[in-house]
Amino acid sequence: MGTALRRAGLHSALALTLVAGSALLSGLEAQSWRTVTNSRQAGSEGEVDVRIKYAAGQFEVRPAERGLLYRMELTYDEDHFDPLSSFRNGTLELGIDGRSRNFDLDDDNESRMDLELGRGVPMDLRMEFGAVQADVDLGGLSLTRLQLTTGASESRIDVSEPNPEAMRRAEFEVGAASFTATNLGNLNAEILDVDAGVGDLELEFSGDWRRSARVNVDMGLGSLTLIFPRDVGVRLEKDTFLTSLDADEMTKRGDYYYSANWESAHIQIDVTVDAAFGGIDVEWVR
Amino acid sequence: MSRPDSFLFRAAFGLVLALTTPLLSAGQERAVVANEIAVSSDEASLRLEFADGEALAIQFQDGMVFVDGDQVGEYERGDALDAAWRALLGETLSLSDGALAEALVAWFPPDGLEDNAVEVAGALDRALEEALTYQEAPVEEAAPALQDAPGGTTVSLNEIIRLVTSQDRLMLMASALDGLEMDELELAIDEDLVIGEGQELDGSVLVIGGDLELSGTITGDAVVVGGSARLLDGGLIEGDLRLAEARLFRDGGVVEGRIADVDPATTRDMIRDEIRAEVAQSIGSGRAEGRDRGGRSFLGNIGSGIGGIMENLVTFAILLLVAAVVTNFAPERVDVIAETFRQAPARSMVVGVSGAFLFLPVWVLGIVVLAVSIIGIPVLIAWIPGLPVISGVAAALGFLAVSRTVGEWIADREFQGLDWIRKSHDFSTIVAGIGFFMAFPVVANILGMGGPLLGVFRGMVTTLGVMVLMAAIFSGFGAVLLSRGGRRRVYADGVDFDFDIPTWSSRRPWRSAWETAEKTRRQPGTTDNGPRWSTDDDDDVEAPVESAEGTTDGIDDEEDGNDGNGTP
Numbered sequence: 023m024g025t026a027l028r029r030a031g032l033h034s035a036l037a038l039t040l041v042a043g044s045a046l047l048s049g050l051e052a053q054s055w056r057t058v059t060n061s062r063q064a065g066s067e068g069e070v071d072v073r074i075k076y077a078a079g080q081f082e083v084r085p086a087e088r089g090l091l092y093r094m095e096l097t098y099d100e101d102h103f104d105p106l107s108s109f110r111n112g113t114l115e116l117g118i119d120g121r122s123r124n125f126d127l128d129d130d131n132e133s134r135m136d137l138e139l140g141r142g143v144p145m146d147l148r149m150e151f152g153a154v155q156a157d158v159d160l161g162g163l164s165l166t167r168l169q170l171t172t173g174a175s176e177s178r179i180d181v182s183e184p185n186p187e188a189m190r191r192a193e194f195e196v197g198a199a200s201f202t203a204t205n206l207g208n209l210n211a212e213i214l215d216v217d218a219g220v221g222d223l224e225l226e227f228s229g230d231w232r233r234s235a236r237v238n239v240d241m242g243l244g245s246l247t248l249i250f251p252r253d254v255g256v257r258l259e260k261d262t263f264l265t266s267l268d269a270d271e272m273t274k275r276g277d278y279y280y281s282a283n284w285e286s287a288h289i290q291i292d293v294t295v296d297a298a299f300g301g302i303d304v305e306w307v308r
Numbered sequence: 309m310s311r312p313d314s315f316l317f318r319a320a321f322g323l324v325l326a327l328t329t330p331l332l333s334a335g336q337e338r339a340v341v342a343n344e345i346a347v348s349s350d351e352a353s354l355r356l357e358f359a360d361g362e363a364l365a366i367q368f369q370d371g372m373v374f375v376d377g378d379q380v381g382e383y384e385r386g387d388a389l390d391a392a393w394r395a396l397l398g399e400t401l402s403l404s405d406g407a408l409a410e411a412l413v414a415w416f417p418p419d420g421l422e423d424n425a426v427e428v429a430g431a432l433d434r435a436l437e438e439a440l441t442y443q444e445a446p447v448e449e450a451a452p453a454l455q456d457a458p459g460g461t462t463v464s465l466n467e468i469i470r471l472v473t474s475q476d477r478l479m480l481m482a483s484a485l486d487g488l489e490m491d492e493l494e495l496a497i498d499e500d501l502v503i504g505e506g507q508e509l510d511g512s513v514l515v516i517g518g519d520l521e522l523s524g525t526i527t528g529d530a531v532v533v534g535g536s537a538r539l540l541d542g543g544l545i546e547g548d549l550r551l552a553e554a555r556l557f558r559d560g561g562v563v564e565g566r567i568a569d570v571d572p573a574t575t576r577d578m579i580r581d582e583i584r585a586e587v588a589q590s591i592g593s594g595r596a597e598g599r600d601r602g603g604r605s606f607l608g609n610i611g612s613g614i615g616g617i618m619e620n621l622v623t624f625a626i627l628l629l630v631a632a633v634v635t636n637f638a639p640e641r642v643d644v645i646a647e648t649f650r651q652a653p654a655r656s657m658v659v660g661v662s663g664a665f666l667f668l669p670v671w672v673l674g675i676v677v678l679a680v681s682i683i684g685i686p687v688l689i690a691w692i693p694g695l696p697v698i699s700g701v702a703a704a705l706g707f708l709a710v711s712r713t714v715g716e717w718i719a720d721r722e723f724q725g726l727d728w729i730r731k732s733h734d735f736s737t738i739v740a741g742i743g744f745f746m747a748f749p750v751v752a753n754i755l756g757m758g759g760p761l762l763g764v765f766r767g768m769v770t771t772l773g774v775m776v777l778m779a780a781i782f783s784g785f786g787a788v789l790l791s792r793g794g795r796r797r798v799y800a801d802g803v804d805f806d807f808d809i810p811t812w813s814s815r816r817p818w819r820s821a822w823e824t825a826e827k828t829r830r831q832p833g834t835t836d837n838g839p840r841w842s843t844d845d846d847d848d849v850e851a852p853v854e855s856a857e858g859t860t861d862g863i864d865d866e867e868d869g870n871d872g873n874g875t876p
Contacts, residue, residue: 055348056347057348063341093404298680
């Protein structure tokens with residue numbers, strides 16, 4: 023056992039007795055920052071399964087130029103995290119994974135991952151975040167499937183350009199977090215599932231809609247804001263408990279709330295919201 | 309550099325650079341399909357993956373330089389080589405594929421490197437150029453000859469690589485070329501060189517792994533390594549002829565200079581001797597350095613130990629501060645908690661451990677319950693920080709109560725020099741108790757000064773200390789829970805400790821006795837010299853033996869029913 027560990031054993035025990043004072047006793051361990059830059063050219067591989075795991079820190083994704091499969095710049099504390107970077111059998115794994123659950127989020131906030139994903143490569147993209155501030159732009163990526171799982175994170179997803187691939191399903195699993203997704207119309211997804219625990223959720227459905235879609239939102243506690251463009255028809259069904267609904271410009275018929283253009287709209291979005299506590303706001307944009 | 313290996317390196321490196329630079333510069337960089345650059349305080353590494361699946365890994369790690377896993381040298385963090393390598397990686401961070409390959413191939417070791425660093429840098433440069441340049445097409449097809457010469461001479465890149473990667477050949481060549489002028493050199497590797505009758509080669513000749521057949525003229529020197537020299541009639545060498553593991557067949561011919569047979573064994577022995585001497589010197593200096601390091605290490609251990617002890621003292625001081633506050637403002641609660649622990653230590657431990665394990669679920673459950681109830685939201689704000697703080701305070705209070713009990717136990721033992729620990733004085737017993745717990749890390753730190761030899765004992769003491777401390781904390785926490793923070797005396801009063809437990813739990817009888825004795829002593833007319841104690845220790849429960857006025861048993865007469873004269 024190293025000196026620091028031995029000392030830490032006693033210190034951690036003493037810390038139980040002195041909540042505030044013990045902070046002075048625990049020695050500050052120097053962090054070992056490591057920066058890794060990876061890139062890979064796109065080859066003749068077909069669809070690529072992209073698995074991104076990121077435990078803590080800042081995370082940013084943006085599209086890369088054609089010809090590049092990905093480019094990643096990663097800065098992390100190598101004492102607490104292990105880097106993930108592999109490409110095998112059509113599966114690309116990137117990110118960092120925590121060695122233990124015991125790390126100070128404040129200290130780890132300097133961890134950073136900047137990722138560029140290549141356009142033109144069909145991708146089944148799955149991202150898993152821990153305590154992360156994520157800023158993700160999926161614009162122009164060829165996504166055949168999207169799955170995003172977040173813990174206690176603050177995530178912003180933007181689909182700034184249309185997805186050239188038709189996507190069967192996109193899934194967002196949001197923990198205790200603030201989650202904003204914009205231009206979801208560009209996702210080109212047939213089904214969008216959002217499963218949120220506690221937090222603020224904002225889903226904005228602008229974009230280049232190519233087909234009608236179904237949106238399922240399952241929310242525990244928090245606020246949900248749904249923002250639709252006026253040119254799509256929206257039907258909303260809610261199954262809620264102690265949840266308010268503010269659905270401007272929608273008419274309730276039976277169990278559903280309809281936008282005025284529901285019948286006539288070329289694109290129809292069928293929304294189901296299952297919420298326990300909180301509020302739902304429906305807003306409209308041009 | 310006069311050492312043969314230095315010369316060898318320079319010769320090989322210079323040769324390779326001189327011969328390959330034109331070829332490489334005309335070549336095309338290999339496609340890099342993936343790259344990874346990793347930089348940290350003790351690492352600067354580059355990994356390239358090529359389209360054919362091959363890879364190149366160059367790693368500066370912990371003072372050592374590796375190429376594809378093989379150590380090629382050493383560096384020191386921040387030295388010129390390390391700085392140059394990191395600068396290269398910094399420049400190429402944002403590059404990929406062709407631009408990356410181009411930048412890496414263009415890298416050249418910086419000036420001003422020390423001898424060893426020059427060798428390492430050369431190895432890196434070669435590794436980069438070899439890996440990043442197409443090698444499929446033999447260079448000889450693209451570049452027919454380096455120099456027009458009779459008989460034709462072709463040098464392929466592969467041959468050069470074979471040459472420089474063959475240590476024996478390099479040694480031979482280094483010995484054979486030592487001291488020769490090679491401004492104009494005709495080179496033949498693994499093939500014969502024929503200079504026919506009437507032909508003249510202007511300059512020197514180096515034939516490696518092939519035969520030299522000479523019927524014409526060589527105006528310079530001729531060196532044959534690992535083959536044979538056939539000196540035929542009409543052949544003329546105006547300079548020296550050197551043979552390294554080569555045979556000479558003479559059928560006429562003239563050598564105007566010396567004919568020297570370079571003995572590789574001698575050269576090898578010489579090199580070995582030098583290497584041995586160098587290694588011995590390094591080991592000698594290494595030993596000296598090791599002694600220095602040992603000294604530093606020893607001092608480091610001492611420093612580390614003293615630092616640890618200082619930390620322990622600071623911890624001790626903070627705990628004393630808390631103890632002073634607690635004993636001053638909540639003595640009764642500490643009293644009840646301590647009694648609870650004393651009367652029910654096992655129960656306290658179980659409750660404490662259970663409480664600690666239940667803390668997190670209860671906390672989370674509370675958050676959830678409060679979050680889902682509208683009126684609970686304000687409470688939630690207090691709950692989230694409140695429960696951890698309250699639990700921490702409870703653990704601290706319990707720990708101090710346990711410390712006091714331990715201190716009283718120490719007082720009962722009447723250790724020499726510890727007579728300042730008085731059971732009548734809460735603070736002194738708490739100090740003693742905390743001192744007991746802090747003794748473990750202090751001893752561990754002292755043992756740590758002894759270095760690795762005492763490491764095992766240090767580990768044992770540390771482990772024991774943690775276990776004892778955790779037991780105290782959990783028990784104290786449990787006692788706090790059982791006594792409801794020192795307000796409930798159910799367990800504290802569980803035993804009539806006034807009489808049944810004369811040592812640990814006789815605080816009140818002792819106090820009563822002491823107070824009675826004091827009263828007696830202060831009464832007007834008291835002659836004696838005050839109550840006489842059986843020992844000098846104020847804490848002795850047996851207290852007064854006899855006084856003129858009569859208390860006899862150390863128990864307040866009013867309490868025990870005596871009349872003050874020893875009669876009921």
